[in-house]
Amino acid sequence: MLVADKIKRPARQAAAIALVSVGALAAVPLLVKVALERINHPESERGSRARLRSIRGDSGYSTDRDIY
Secondary structure (H helix, E strand, C coil), rough: CCCHHHHCCCHHHHHHHHHHHHHHHHHHHHHHHHHHHHHCCHHHHHHHHHHHHHHHCCCCCCCCCCCC
């Protein structure tokens, strides 16, 4: 940005394309990771796990009543 006026237009365009390409390539691993997490762990599974956790944690009896 500081030397943009001193560089000719074709070189500026080439540098811009190179920088955008490097940025896109750097983002690919993150995008792949997010996509694989979505595929391997759908939202419904997360909800069912939370429901099972709440069922297992709750015995059905309140704490203020005696159980015989």
